[in-house]
């Protein structure tokens with residue numbers, strides 16, 4: 001571990017030398033400072049670079065500390081809050097003592113009632129019809145205007161298995177909603193912008209919300225479905241704009257701004273709140 005002093009404070013860092021040409025500074029989520037430097041670069045130059053970016057490093061470290069404190073820790077208990085399209089839902093675990101077939105039947109019996117509350121919920125989500133269709137699914141997860149219900153077989157599971165089962169059910173629910181919602185929005189903006197991706201994939205990506213390939217496909221992180229629709233729109237437009245500019249140049253951001261005039265606010269929202277979109 002190396003260190004340098006800034007404003008009387010000692011900042012420890014890990015130095016990684018490799019065959020690169022420039023100095024790169026990364027702050028990891030758990031608050032480690034990693035300096036990547038060219039193999040033979042003298043230490044004075046590394047110190048100089050650190051000096052220059054010290055304020056930024058300090059700020060980043062502070063941000064990571066705050067995030068660690070607020071870190072989402074899921075317990076999958078009743079009344080715990082979950083988000084779908086920016087709206088908050090309280091988890092309601094519905095236990096069922098019967099066998100699997102009967103649980104399914106139990107779910108179906110309630111369907112008319114569920115459908116009714118779903119239509120109320122989705123009109124609140126401003127007519128995003130695809131979401132409405134996908135809200136009831138076969139994984140025994142459904143929502144009404146303020147609750148997220150997960151039906152489980154109470155007899156079968158110990159606490160940890162139960163927790164995992166509920167997590168998996170909610171994850172499937174999110175993925176399905178993400179696929180439907182994202183595809184509809186991609187279509188909408190494609191027409192709008194005259195840019196048509198060949199393929200849209202929804203999957204889990206550790207650090208990214210979205211990416212696009214030069215071959216014309218877009219990948220979106222399903223966890224984004226927890227964020228408000230206008231934030232999702234920004235990520236989609238961002239990726240579509242990469243088909244015009246495969247970089248983050250001035251021209252690229254001008255293109256984004258044409259479709260999302262307040263994109264800066266949305267970027268900021270993602271930076272500040274993105275870590276809350278976790279399961």
Ligand SMILES: [Zn+2]
Pocket residue numbers: 238242247248
């Ligand atoms: Zn980008």
